[in-house]
Amino acid sequence: MRPRSTVFAALTTTITIGLAGCGQQATQAPARDQGLSVTTVVPQADPAARWADAYCGAVTHLVRTLAALPTVDPSTPQQASRTSSDLLSSVVGGLDQSLAGLTSLGAPPVPSADGGREDVIGQFADIREQAENARQRIDAVRGDAVATKEALGEAKATLDRIDALDYLKGLKDVPALVAAEQRAPACRQLDQPPR
Numbered sequence: 001m002r003p004r005s006t007v008f009a010a011l012t013t014t015i016t017i018g019l020a021g022c023g024q025q026a027t028q029a030p031a032r033d034q035g036l037s038v039t040t041v042v043p044q045a046d047p048a049a050r051w052a053d054a055y056c057g058a059v060t061h062l063v064r065t066l067a068a069l070p071t072v073d074p075s076t077p078q079q080a081s082r083t084s085s086d087l088l089s090s091v092v093g094g095l096d097q098s099l100a101g102l103t104s105l106g107a108p109p110v111p112s113a114d115g116g117r118e119d120v121i122g123q124f125a126d127i128r129e130q131a132e133n134a135r136q137r138i139d140a141v142r143g144d145a146v147a148t149k150e151a152l153g154e155a156k157a158t159l160d161r162i163d164a165l166d167y168l169k170g171l172k173d174v175p176a177l178v179a180a181e182q183r184a185p186a187c188r189q190l191d192q193p194p195r
Contacts, residue, residue, distance in 0.1 A: 065094025
């Protein structure tokens with residue numbers, strides 16, 4: 001998925017600045033594309049494409065959240081802590097929405113093809129827990145510059161794990177779903193490069 005590379009380059013830079021720059025001016029992350037609206041409807045006679053479209057629609061929640069994450073302000077350890085906590089809260093919210101969509105979607109209409117979706121659900125749930133733990137740690141150590149720097153490192157590790165995910169793994173492992181992905185408007189929209 002192409003959009004995440006630009007988003008995560010900005011996020012990693014922002015967190016790294018937060019790690020290194022406590023006591024400096026706030027930095028603004030580059031503008032990010034939020035135009036992930038999908039208006040095309042998949043025909044009812046194509047259950048695999050409808051399932052793929054719903055799968056990509058569920059993943060879109062996380063992608064939109066990541067594209068609109070708040071900026072980390074490294075001007076003081078307190079600001080870095082507060083804004084990093086806000087960022088992680090947003091990540092958790094996006095993961096919650098995507099997890100709810102993927103879970104309610106159920107198995108695909110292709111025999112023995114649910115392993116990819118289940119794998120993505122497991123990875124999203126694990127990263128959600130890591131993000132929430134990092135957020136709680138940041139909140140607990142607020143004001144302690146050394147502990148804040150360590151906690152920000154945990155936040156960056158969480159974002160790195162999200163960057164390494166293949167959001168479309170639930171589709172790519174099954175040839176019938178790969179073909180359905182091509183017919184699913186939400187999937188085509190996810191694969192568009194950022195503007």
